[in-house]
Amino acid sequence: MLSLNYIREHQQEVIDRLAIKNFNGKEVIQKIVLLDDQRRETQKKLDDLQAQGNVLAKEIGLLFQSGKSAEATLLKEQTAELKEKAKSLDQSFEEIKKELDEVLVRVPNLPHPSVPTGKTPDDNLVVSQEGEIVPVAATAVPHWDLTTKYDLIDFITGNKITGAGFPLYKGKGARLQRALINFFLEEALKAGYQEVQPPYMVNAASAYATGQLPDKDAQMYHVGLDDMYLIPTAEVPVTNIYRDTILKAQELPVRNVAYSACFRREAGSYGKDVRGLNRLHQFDKVEIVQIAHPDHSYDVLEEMKAYVTGLLRKLGLPFRVLKLCGGDMSFTSALTYDMEVWSSAQARWLEVSSVSNFETFQSNRMKLRFRDENGKMNMPHTLNGSALALPRIVAALLENNQAPDGIRIPPALVPYTGFDMIS
RNA sequence: GGAGAGAUGGCAGAGUGGUCGAUUGCGGCGGUCUUGAAAACCGUUGACCUGCAAGGGUCCGGGGGUUCGAAUCCCUCUCUCUCCGCCA
Numbered sequence A: 001m002l003s004l005n006y007i008r009e010h011q012q013e014v015i016d017r018l019a020i021k022n023f024n025g026k027e028v029i030q031k032i033v034l035l036d037d038q039r040r041e042t043q044k045k046l047d048d049l050q051a052q053g054n055v056l057a058k059e060i061g062l063l064f065q066s067g068k069s070a071e072a073t074l075l076k077e078q079t080a081e082l083k084e085k086a087k088s089l090d091q092s093f094e095e096i097k098k099e100l101d102e103v104l105v106r107v108p109n110l111p112h113p114s115v116p117t118g119k120t121p122d123d124n125l126v127v128s129q130e131g132e133i134v135p136v137a138a139t140a141v142p143h144w145d146l147t148t149k150y151d152l153i154d155f156i157t158g159n160k161i162t163g164a165g166f167p168l169y170k171g172k173g174a175r176l177q178r179a180l181i182n183f184f185l186e187e188a189l190k191a192g193y194q195e196v197q198p199p200y201m202v203n204a205a206s207a208y209a210t211g212q213l214p215d216k217d218a219q220m221y222h223v224g225l226d227d228m229y230l231i232p233t234a235e236v237p238v239t240n241i242y243r244d245t246i247l248k249a250q251e252l253p254v255r256n257v258a259y260s261a262c263f264r265r266e267a268g269s270y271g272k273d274v275r276g277l278n279r280l281h282q283f284d285k286v287e288i289v290q291i292a293h294p295d296h297s298y299d300v301l302e303e304m305k306a307y308v309t310g311l312l313r314k315l316g317l318p319f320r321v322l323k324l325c326g327g328d329m330s331f332t333s334a335l336t337y338d339m340e341v342w343s344s345a346q347a348r349w350l351e352v353s354s355v356s357n358f359e360t361f362q363s364n365r366m367k368l369r370f371r372d373e374n375g376k377m378n379m380p381h382t383l384n385g386s387a388l389a390l391p392r393i394v395a396a397l398l399e400n401n402q403a404p405d406g407i408r409i410p411p412a413l414v415p416y417t418g419f420d421m422i423s
Numbered sequence B: 001g002g003a004g005a006g007a008u009g010g011c012a013g014a015g016u017g018g019u020c021g022a023u024u025g026c027g028g029c030g031g032u033c034u035u036g037a038a039a040a041c042c043g044u045u046g047a048c049c050u051g052c053a054a055g056g057g058u059c060c061g062g063g064g065g066u067u068c069g070a071a072u073c074c075c076u077c078u079c080u081c082u083c084c085g086c087c088a
Helices: A004-009 A011-020 A026-065 A069-104 A143-149 A155-161 A171-190 A204-210 A235-240 A297-314 A361-366 A390-400
Strands: A125-130 A194-196 A228-230 A246-248 A254-263 A282-292 A319-323 A335-343 A348-357 A369-371 A381-389 A406-408
Touching: A004 A011, A004 A026, A011 A026, A026 A069, A125 A297, A143 A390, A171 A194, A171 A254, A171 A282, A171 A297, A171 A381, A171 A390, A204 A235, A204 A361, A235 A254, A235 A282, A235 A361, A235 A381, A282 A297, A282 A390, A297 A319, A297 A335, A297 A348, A297 A381, A335 A390, A348 A390, A361 A381, A381 A390
Parallel strands: A194 A254, A246 A369
Antiparallel strands: A125 A319, A254 A282, A282 A381, A319 A335, A335 A348, A348 A381
């Protein structure tokens, strides 16, 4: 979340920048400042009362020790009064704090100054494009037919076992999944990331910290009996490793990579968007997460973008990079690049990665700090990106590499698959 | 799942009703000594809120209670450890 001090000192700027995210912040910001004023005022009164009480308690103790119990008893009566006052004050203090927090936690992150204005994905800015977009061959088959033809993925049985959006991978389809996961992990290790294996379920505190709660709870599967959430991305558990911690400046940047299955309810989707591998309830993803010094976080973001595009290049997939417009950005992000691969048989771009800088938004929520070069407390920036999400990569690989005799596996992947053709 | 023990600062570990935000050791930081380092010695070393500052307030796993006063007593929750049971 945004820091209170920043909001107080830059009210108009905050409102203006939130507008780029199509968030009308005028009333909310005013309310926040008002509540915070009340909070400070109440706290001052409360502190004064408590200070008085502390003095009295000390005096009473001394009086008792020196045997002047009559005087002590007299003072005790004063304390009762103080306590009465403090009690009601404390109650309103807690109420104010709660209300302030509830409002504050729903304010999105401020977009970076370079974020383009816009409301829909059409307003995203194409930063770069690479690779040959081959015209769709008349014989080109979409991946959902290819997976059936070569018996790679069984959507019907997955549906029987669980439901729509839970595919069953089989044979070379399953092996391709495993190969991609390994390929992505090994590449990340070479690039200096440390591998971690996080839990697939998180508690509410973790989901709050990265920004999935309170507003996006409907997008997560919730295990009610134990009040846990299935992770929508490894970002949640991996970033939460550092919740409530104080890092040293020399520990930055922290670079973690994790493979996990991801679970998304994605209520409300329909049509061709959800066909085949385009949108699933359970999918595999390798995620990179960095915690960076605020001075360098945008260099880190560029480095992560370059890393992800490097992966796409190695897989031989045509891709483009988008800088998301304000309206298409996530609640928590300050700047996001999306990577899309060209799916030749569907003749459309498929989002396969999203790389974001959250600046201090998550750090602030999760009380992640670091001691800077001067020994001062400071908040680091958190960043993450998919590197990469599997299903749409598989879709593009199948569609783009199809030939009459089967599907070619990109050379970079062959050491991991153990086969170079699917036929 | 059953029984017992415990949760204190970066770590270890004292503290069982008042001057305890907390003894001490290790670690960290600064210094003396040294060509340099080590050792030794000296000093320093928690976080948060509030305030221009001085200061004030809060925090000893979380929440609640008793008391003029709680790290210390009571209730409750969570977690950890030991033993037993079960088990990939």
